[in-house]
Amino acid sequence: MPRPSNTEARREQIVAGLLKAMAERGYEGASVAEIARAAGLSAGLVHYHFEDKQEILLTLVRSLASRARQRFATRASKLAADDARGRVEAFVDAFLATGPDADVAAVAGWVTISAEAIRQPEVRVAYEEVVRADLEHLEALVAAVVGKRRARPLAAGLFAAIQGYFVLSASAPGLVPPGSAAGTVKRMAAGLLDAATLSPSDREVS
Structure with missing residues (x-):
């Protein structure tokens, strides 16, 4: 390399x-x-x-997104090809799990970026691009479990939970029990996927 x-x-x-x-x-x-x-x-x-501080911030947006995606790729590479639920869990882990590759600074940075996206149009464009791509990725992972028709609202709910944990852990860390975020969201995901999984005769063709 x-x-x-x-x-x-x-x-x-x-x-x-x-x-x-x-x-x-x-x-x-x-x-x-x-x-x-x-x-x-x-x-x-x-x-x-x-050129200026904003250009550094825009580069940081792409850098943090790349780091989270690499953490997902590392986890997904260890799963069986047909482990669709495992890939949903790997996505949650990539963003929220503690461990050797945990990225606490990135979480706090992402919260700051989301605030700046409200204030700065250029940052909003970069932020929306990253969020849209990650949400579409999660939607595809969820669709592999429950089918396309039900995937979007479930993926949006799980992604919102991830972002909510980001805000809580950065702004009020004492409210979030250490190491609880990934496990809690994975249990939420399991419950939502179980409830939405269709019977084989009703499952739409993806």
Whole structure:
């Protein structure tokens, strides 16, 4: 696998700096100087690689989405080809599970991004693009269990639960028992899928 270029590595370093700075000071307080400090670089290097702070944030949106999708791919690769329910659980785990690849900073960052999506049209476009793609992915996973007709509302409900846990864990962490999010949403998913699963004679052709 080729090594990333110096430019790519620097950009990733700066994006990670924004994530760290936002965790400490929020987006408004994450000035270019603070991002540079968190990244261990000079402010001049930050300006060299990015036009402004918003461009770094937009890059962070794509980076966080890619990290969650990679966690799903890793989990899904360990499942049998016909384990449709396992893939729904793997999706939930990819976003909410604790463990060696848990991404606590990413959760807090995603909540900040969702808030900025309300304020900044450019961020809203990037945020909606990521959310739409992830929701469509979850809908396809759910459809493999219950059929296409019933998949959309179930997927939307599960995705909303995931996003709700993001907000709670970032804004009021004491309200969420540690390590409970993934297990709770997976149990919700199991109940919803059981209730929606059609009998073989009624199942629509997907």
